[in-house]
Amino acid sequence: MGVPAEEKIVQPDALRVEGLGKRFGGLEILKNLTFTVRHGERRAFIGPNGAGKTTLFNMIAGDLQPTAGDIFFFTENITRLPNYQRVRKGMVRTFQKNNLFSELSVLENLLLVLQMKTGTGRVWYRIRSRRRFPDIYDLADELLATWGLAERSHTLVKHLSYGEQRQLEILLGIATEPKILLLDEPTAGMSNQETQQILKLLQQMPRDLTLLIIEHDMDVVFGLADRVTVLYNGGILLEGDPRTIQTDPRVYEIYFGKKGGV
Ligand SMILES: Nc1ncnc2c1ncn2[C@@H]1O[C@H](COP(=O)(O)OP(=O)(O)O)[C@@H](O)[C@H]1O
Numbered sequence: 001m002g003v004p005a006e007e008k009i010v011q012p013d014a015l016r017v018e019g020l021g022k023r024f025g026g027l028e029i030l031k032n033l034t035f036t037v038r039h040g041e042r043r044a045f046i047g048p049n050g051a052g053k054t055t056l057f058n059m060i061a062g063d064l065q066p067t068a069g070d071i072f073f074f075t076e077n078i079t080r081l082p083n084y085q086r087v088r089k090g091m092v093r094t095f096q097k098n099n100l101f102s103e104l105s106v107l108e109n110l111l112l113v114l115q116m117k118t119g120t121g122r123v124w125y126r127i128r129s130r131r132r133f134p135d136i137y138d139l140a141d142e143l144l145a146t147w148g149l150a151e152r153s154h155t156l157v158k159h160l161s162y163g164e165q166r167q168l169e170i171l172l173g174i175a176t177e178p179k180i181l182l183l184d185e186p187t188a189g190m191s192n193q194e195t196q197q198i199l200k201l202l203q204q205m206p207r208d209l210t211l212l213i214i215e216h217d218m219d220v221v222f223g224l225a226d227r228v229t230v231l232y233n234g235g236i237l238l239e240g241d242p243r244t245i246q247t248d249p250r251v252y253e254i255y256f257g258k259k260g261g262v
């Protein structure tokens with residue numbers, strides 16, 4: 001329909017999950033999940049506590065083996081690949097708080113990630129000098145400026161606010177230049193202002209980065225996601241664009257229909 005032929009080249013989906021299931025002992029936490037995420041899409045996963053959202057991310061990232069089904073990264077079946085091999089391919093989840101070095105500065109934390117990525121320096125924990133490795137420092141400065149942490153560059157991580165620490169975790173994730181970035185509740189425990197800041201940061205991410213985010217804050221979900229998947233009772237209750245999800249009575253029921261739903 002008016003689309004030039006050369007634009008019809010079909011891009012492979014960034015992620016495809018087929019018949020995925022997870023049992024813990026006798027409990028079937030997730031069953032027969034099937035969905036795809038397009039390249040460059042921003043997909044939010046919502047659902048009540050215990051719905052299995054984190055379990056799903058654990059399986060996608062390779063921290064947990066599924067008991068059924070397959071996971072495809074672009075066209076490659078990665079179901080059996082260990083976590084570190086997925087990271088190398090560009091499947092990255094945010095660094096958890098305890099992965100930050102609290103006695104090092106913001107800049108030093110970032111330099112360690114960049115050194116690892118560029119293979120600079122044989123000893124991973126030794127920070128190289130600006131004199132000998134100006135390019136890495138320039139890149140670090142640029143990233144910190146872009147992500148609003150330039151003024152905190154020389155602050156020790158332990159002196160950052162909680163919100164700033166979470167922001168740094170996301171930045172370290174981005175610094176590895178992933179193809180798919182998984183964020184599990186990046187705004188948990190944050191003030192409104194910090195949440196808005198994270199939302200702004202996420203909105204500025206490159207459009208070819210495929211972003212999967214578990215999030216409870218609906219301002220973030222609807223301010224960011226191209227599509228939303230609702231997990232409930234071990235399966236996908238609904239998937240659609242934000243408008244569809246926002247107005248679906250079943251989603252309303254899950255979140256507001258009963259006490260303690262979220
Ligand atoms: N390692 C585990 N062993 C046993 N049960 C688990 C394990 N991890 C998660 N669960 C259970 O799986 C269910 C889904 O948990 P989770 O994925 O953390 O949900 P969500 O992130 O949506 O809140 C919960 O009932 C939880 O207790």
Ligand SMILES: [Mg+2]
Nearest residue numbers: 053054055184
């Ligand atoms: Mg969770």
